[in-house]
Amino acid sequence: MNIHKPSKDSRDRVSVSTLLWVCSVREENEKWVNVEIVEGCKRTVYSLDKREGEYVRFENSWHLLRSAEEFKQLIDKAKNKELYLFSNELAVSVSDMPTLDKVSIQQFIAVDKT
Numbered sequence: 001m002n003i004h005k006p007s008k009d010s011r012d013r014v015s016v017s018t019l020l021w022v023c024s025v026r027e028e029n030e031k032w033v034n035v036e037i038v039e040g041c042k043r044t045v046y047s048l049d050k051r052e053g054e055y056v057r058f059e060n061s062w063h064l065l066r067s068a069e070e071f072k073q074l075i076d077k078a079k080n081k082e083l084y085l086f087s088n089e090l091a092v093s094v095s096d097m098p099t100l101d102k103v104s105i106q107q108f109i110a111v112d113k114t
Contacts, residue, residue, distance in 0.1 A: 037087035063109035
């Protein structure tokens with residue numbers, strides 16, 4: 001009798017999930033100039049073969065999980081008017097600076113980079 005065994009795929013599970021922000025990013029001259037916090041979500045964190053860093057799957061694509069420290073730097077740049085950061089979902093915008101303090105510092109992914 002043959003026993004079927006599941007085959008390994010190319011993902012190594014880190015076995016942890018994390019809360020994160022999903023951000024849409026617009027670039028000019030390889031510099032982020034516009035960041036929209038689209039939504040918050042919870043995803044499982046993976047390490048992928050032949051890629052450095054940790055990744056999450058969002059809308060059928062793999063995205064690099066970026067650090068909470070990098071997100072804090074985005075908030076700081078927005079406060080210094082070095083980039084435009086907003087969220088229609090959270091009612092947050094650089095045009096109303098106190099609202100930026102209401103956004104929790106979390107890990108994030110950058111989607112829809114243009």
